Amino acid sequence: xxxxxxxxxxxxxxxxxxxxxxxxxxxxxxxxxxxxxxxxxxxxxxxxxxxxxxxxxxxxxxxxxxxxxxxxxxxxxxxxxxxxxxxxxxxxxxxxxxxxxxxxx
Amino acid sequence: xxxxxxxxxxxxxxxxxxxxxxxxxxxxxxxxxxxxxxxxxxxxxxxxxxxxxxxxxxxxxxxxxxxxxxxxxxxxxxxxxxxxxxxxxxxxxxxxxxxxxxxxxxxxxxxxxxxxxxxxxxx
Numbered sequence: 001x002x003x004x005x006x007x008x009x010x011x012x013x014x015x016x017x018x019x020x021x022x023x024x025x026x027x028x029x030x031x032x033x034x035x036x037x038x039x040x041x042x043x044x045x046x047x048x049x050x051x052x053x054x055x056x057x058x059x060x061x062x063x064x065x066x067x068x069x070x071x072x073x074x075x076x077x078x079x080x081x082x083x084x085x086x087x088x089x090x091x092x093x094x095x096x097x098x099x100x101x102x103x104x105x
Numbered sequence: 106x107x108x109x110x111x112x113x114x115x116x117x118x119x120x121x122x123x124x125x126x127x128x129x130x131x132x133x134x135x136x137x138x139x140x141x142x143x144x145x146x147x148x149x150x151x152x153x154x155x156x157x158x159x160x161x162x163x164x165x166x167x168x169x170x171x172x173x174x175x176x177x178x179x180x181x182x183x184x185x186x187x188x189x190x191x192x193x194x195x196x197x198x199x200x201x202x203x204x205x206x207x208x209x210x211x212x213x214x215x216x217x218x219x220x221x222x223x224x225x226x227x228x
Contacts, residue, residue, distance in 0.1 A: 001168070032212035036152075043201055043218035044152065050211035087152055091212040094165065096152040 002026050002090055004097035012105040019075040021100045023088035028068045032091040035064055035073045038099075039084045047086075048073065078102070107131040109202050109219035116225050117196075123189040123224055127202030134183045135160050140205040141185045142215060143176060145198040153198075157205060158185060192226045199223050 003026040013019050023033065031051040036044035046055045048064035051071055061076040075082055083104055088097040113125035127141070134141060142157035156166035158176045166174045175188040189196060204217040 030212075034212070034214040036215075038152075043203075043221055044215075045218075046214060046216050049206075049214040050209075053211065055216070089152075089214070091214060094154050094157075094167075096154070099151045 002093050004095055006097040006100045010101040012103055013078050014105045015078055017078045019078050021073045021086055023071045023097050025069045025090055029090045029092040031067045033071045034089045036087045037084045107217045111202050111219045111222040117192055118228050119193055119226055120191055123192050125187045125200055127185050129183045135180050138208055140207050142203045142205050143187045144201045144203055147198045194226050197226045
Protein backbone atom coordinates (compact mmCIF):
# COMPACT_ATOMS: atom_id res chain seq x y z
CA UNK A 1 0.00 0.00 0.00
CA UNK A 2 1.09 3.55 -0.71
CA UNK A 3 1.10 5.66 2.44
CA UNK A 4 0.50 9.39 2.26
CA UNK A 5 1.75 11.88 4.82
CA UNK A 6 1.04 15.60 5.07
CA UNK A 7 2.89 18.32 6.90
CA UNK A 8 2.14 20.20 8.92
CA UNK A 9 -0.94 18.54 10.40
CA UNK A 10 -2.21 22.00 11.29
CA UNK A 11 -1.10 25.59 10.93
CA UNK A 12 -2.23 29.02 11.98
CA UNK A 13 -1.97 31.84 9.49
CA UNK A 14 -3.23 35.34 8.84
CA UNK A 15 -5.17 36.73 5.91
CA UNK A 16 -2.69 37.63 3.19
CA UNK A 17 -0.10 35.05 4.25
CA UNK A 18 1.52 32.67 1.78
CA UNK A 19 0.77 29.13 2.90
CA UNK A 20 2.48 25.93 1.77
CA UNK A 21 1.31 22.39 2.58
CA UNK A 22 3.44 19.37 1.80
CA UNK A 23 2.28 15.88 0.85
CA UNK A 24 4.65 12.92 0.59
CA UNK A 25 4.01 9.46 -0.85
CA UNK A 26 5.79 6.34 0.38
CA UNK A 27 6.69 5.46 -3.22
CA UNK A 28 6.64 7.23 -6.55
CA UNK A 29 3.17 8.13 -7.82
CA UNK A 30 4.31 10.14 -10.85
CA UNK A 31 1.92 13.13 -10.96
CA UNK A 32 -1.13 11.19 -9.81
CA UNK A 33 -1.82 13.56 -6.94
CA UNK A 34 -4.92 15.64 -6.22
CA UNK A 35 -5.76 18.26 -3.61
CA UNK A 36 -9.14 18.87 -1.94
CA UNK A 37 -10.45 21.53 0.42
CA UNK A 38 -13.03 20.68 3.06
CA UNK A 39 -14.93 23.11 5.24
CA UNK A 40 -16.77 21.97 8.40
CA UNK A 41 -20.00 20.15 7.65
CA UNK A 42 -19.38 20.22 3.91
CA UNK A 43 -18.22 17.76 1.28
CA UNK A 44 -14.65 18.12 0.02
CA UNK A 45 -14.04 20.26 -3.05
CA UNK A 46 -11.47 19.52 -5.75
CA UNK A 47 -8.80 22.22 -6.04
CA UNK A 48 -5.91 20.69 -8.00
CA UNK A 49 -5.68 17.51 -10.08
CA UNK A 50 -2.69 15.79 -11.62
CA UNK A 51 -0.39 17.60 -9.19
CA UNK A 52 -0.56 21.02 -10.83
CA UNK A 53 -3.76 21.45 -12.86
CA UNK A 54 -6.20 23.97 -11.43
CA UNK A 55 -9.80 22.76 -11.35
CA UNK A 56 -12.23 25.01 -13.22
CA UNK A 57 -13.61 27.77 -11.01
CA UNK A 58 -10.87 27.53 -8.37
CA UNK A 59 -9.10 30.84 -7.67
CA UNK A 60 -5.64 31.23 -9.13
CA UNK A 61 -4.11 31.86 -5.69
CA UNK A 62 -4.14 28.06 -5.34
CA UNK A 63 -1.33 26.18 -7.05
CA UNK A 64 0.20 22.74 -6.89
CA UNK A 65 3.58 21.33 -7.78
CA UNK A 66 5.67 18.21 -7.49
CA UNK A 67 6.08 14.74 -8.92
CA UNK A 68 7.33 11.39 -7.79
CA UNK A 69 7.00 11.37 -4.02
CA UNK A 70 6.96 15.03 -2.95
CA UNK A 71 4.18 17.51 -3.64
CA UNK A 72 3.12 20.93 -2.43
CA UNK A 73 -0.07 22.96 -2.34
CA UNK A 74 0.49 26.71 -2.14
CA UNK A 75 -2.01 29.43 -1.35
CA UNK A 76 -0.32 32.63 -2.48
CA UNK A 77 -2.40 35.04 -0.37
CA UNK A 78 -4.68 33.45 2.19
CA UNK A 79 -8.26 34.69 2.12
CA UNK A 80 -10.90 34.38 4.88
CA UNK A 81 -12.75 31.69 2.92
CA UNK A 82 -9.59 29.54 2.71
CA UNK A 83 -9.65 28.52 6.36
CA UNK A 84 -10.39 24.83 6.01
CA UNK A 85 -8.81 21.37 6.02
CA UNK A 86 -6.81 20.32 2.98
CA UNK A 87 -6.34 16.72 1.86
CA UNK A 88 -4.02 15.27 -0.73
CA UNK A 89 -5.10 12.11 -2.55
CA UNK A 90 -3.06 9.78 -4.72
CA UNK A 91 -4.79 8.09 -7.60
CA UNK A 92 -1.98 5.61 -8.32
CA UNK A 93 -3.61 3.12 -5.96
CA UNK A 94 -6.18 5.37 -4.27
CA UNK A 95 -5.76 6.81 -0.80
CA UNK A 96 -6.03 10.13 1.00
CA UNK A 97 -3.51 11.90 3.14
CA UNK A 98 -4.42 12.63 6.78
CA UNK A 99 -5.23 16.29 6.17
CA UNK A 100 -3.86 19.70 7.12
CA UNK A 101 -6.07 22.09 9.05
CA UNK A 102 -5.53 25.78 8.32
CA UNK A 103 -6.97 28.10 10.91
CA UNK A 104 -6.83 31.74 11.83
CA UNK A 105 -3.85 33.06 13.75
CA UNK B 106 -24.79 20.52 -13.46
CA UNK B 107 -24.16 17.08 -12.02
CA UNK B 108 -25.69 16.38 -8.62
CA UNK B 109 -25.37 13.36 -6.36
CA UNK B 110 -27.68 12.59 -3.45
CA UNK B 111 -27.19 9.88 -0.84
CA UNK B 112 -30.18 8.13 0.71
CA UNK B 113 -30.63 5.40 3.28
CA UNK B 114 -31.07 4.75 7.00
CA UNK B 115 -29.27 7.04 9.41
CA UNK B 116 -29.16 4.40 12.14
CA UNK B 117 -28.01 0.81 11.76
CA UNK B 118 -27.72 -1.82 14.48
CA UNK B 119 -24.40 -3.57 15.14
CA UNK B 120 -23.86 -6.74 13.06
CA UNK B 121 -26.43 -5.62 10.50
CA UNK B 122 -25.84 -4.43 6.92
CA UNK B 123 -25.54 -0.75 6.07
CA UNK B 124 -27.22 0.06 2.74
CA UNK B 125 -26.98 3.38 0.94
CA UNK B 126 -28.02 4.56 -2.51
CA UNK B 127 -26.68 7.46 -4.52
CA UNK B 128 -28.92 9.05 -7.14
CA UNK B 129 -27.11 10.87 -9.94
CA UNK B 130 -28.78 13.71 -11.82
CA UNK B 131 -27.51 15.95 -14.59
CA UNK B 132 -25.40 13.23 -16.16
CA UNK B 133 -25.45 9.58 -17.16
CA UNK B 134 -24.02 6.95 -14.86
CA UNK B 135 -23.27 4.88 -17.97
CA UNK B 136 -20.54 7.18 -19.25
CA UNK B 137 -17.13 5.57 -19.64
CA UNK B 138 -15.45 8.82 -18.61
CA UNK B 139 -16.34 8.42 -14.94
CA UNK B 140 -16.30 6.05 -11.99
CA UNK B 141 -18.64 6.09 -9.02
CA UNK B 142 -17.28 6.11 -5.49
CA UNK B 143 -18.15 5.76 -1.86
CA UNK B 144 -15.97 7.61 0.63
CA UNK B 145 -16.53 7.96 4.36
CA UNK B 146 -15.40 10.21 7.19
CA UNK B 147 -15.73 9.23 10.85
CA UNK B 148 -16.66 12.16 13.10
CA UNK B 149 -13.66 14.45 13.55
CA UNK B 150 -11.41 12.30 11.38
CA UNK B 151 -10.08 12.15 7.84
CA UNK B 152 -11.38 10.75 4.58
CA UNK B 153 -11.35 7.03 3.78
CA UNK B 154 -12.03 5.38 0.43
CA UNK B 155 -14.56 2.57 0.65
CA UNK B 156 -14.47 1.68 -3.02
CA UNK B 157 -15.67 2.51 -6.49
CA UNK B 158 -17.20 1.03 -9.61
CA UNK B 159 -16.69 1.73 -13.29
CA UNK B 160 -19.56 1.70 -15.79
CA UNK B 161 -18.20 -1.62 -17.03
CA UNK B 162 -18.98 -3.11 -13.63
CA UNK B 163 -15.40 -3.55 -12.50
CA UNK B 164 -14.83 -2.54 -8.91
CA UNK B 165 -12.11 -1.47 -6.48
CA UNK B 166 -12.56 -2.01 -2.76
CA UNK B 167 -10.39 -0.75 0.10
CA UNK B 168 -8.47 -3.86 1.22
CA UNK B 169 -9.32 -3.14 4.85
CA UNK B 170 -13.07 -3.30 4.04
CA UNK B 171 -13.10 -5.63 1.05
CA UNK B 172 -14.60 -8.64 2.79
CA UNK B 173 -17.64 -6.58 3.87
CA UNK B 174 -18.27 -4.25 0.92
CA UNK B 175 -20.35 -4.50 -2.23
CA UNK B 176 -20.83 -1.63 -4.67
CA UNK B 177 -23.27 -1.97 -7.54
CA UNK B 178 -24.80 0.15 -10.28
CA UNK B 179 -28.40 0.39 -11.51
CA UNK B 180 -28.17 2.14 -14.87
CA UNK B 181 -31.96 2.12 -15.36
CA UNK B 182 -32.34 4.34 -12.31
CA UNK B 183 -29.05 6.25 -12.71
CA UNK B 184 -28.10 5.10 -9.22
CA UNK B 185 -25.31 3.24 -7.52
CA UNK B 186 -25.35 1.57 -4.15
CA UNK B 187 -23.22 0.56 -1.19
CA UNK B 188 -23.67 -2.41 1.10
CA UNK B 189 -21.41 -2.80 4.13
CA UNK B 190 -22.05 -5.90 6.19
CA UNK B 191 -21.39 -6.80 9.83
CA UNK B 192 -21.13 -3.18 10.92
CA UNK B 193 -19.73 -2.05 14.26
CA UNK B 194 -19.50 1.31 16.01
CA UNK B 195 -16.26 1.90 14.08
CA UNK B 196 -18.34 2.20 10.90
CA UNK B 197 -20.15 5.28 12.24
CA UNK B 198 -19.30 8.02 9.75
CA UNK B 199 -20.52 10.50 7.20
CA UNK B 200 -20.80 8.56 3.96
CA UNK B 201 -20.24 10.42 0.70
CA UNK B 202 -21.00 9.28 -2.80
CA UNK B 203 -18.90 10.90 -5.48
CA UNK B 204 -18.08 10.93 -9.19
CA UNK B 205 -14.54 10.36 -10.34
CA UNK B 206 -12.95 11.27 -13.64
CA UNK B 207 -11.13 8.44 -15.37
CA UNK B 208 -9.67 7.54 -18.74
CA UNK B 209 -7.05 10.28 -18.81
CA UNK B 210 -3.27 10.08 -18.90
CA UNK B 211 -3.17 12.41 -15.90
CA UNK B 212 -4.65 9.95 -13.42
CA UNK B 213 -8.05 10.02 -11.79
CA UNK B 214 -9.76 12.48 -9.48
CA UNK B 215 -13.12 13.13 -7.82
CA UNK B 216 -14.90 16.16 -9.24
CA UNK B 217 -18.41 15.94 -7.79
CA UNK B 218 -19.52 14.90 -4.32
CA UNK B 219 -22.86 14.31 -2.65
CA UNK B 220 -23.62 16.32 0.48
CA UNK B 221 -22.93 13.30 2.68
CA UNK B 222 -25.15 11.36 5.05
CA UNK B 223 -24.37 10.48 8.65
CA UNK B 224 -24.80 6.82 9.48
CA UNK B 225 -24.64 5.86 13.13
CA UNK B 226 -24.12 2.27 14.22
CA UNK B 227 -25.79 1.74 17.56
CA UNK B 228 -28.24 -0.58 19.23
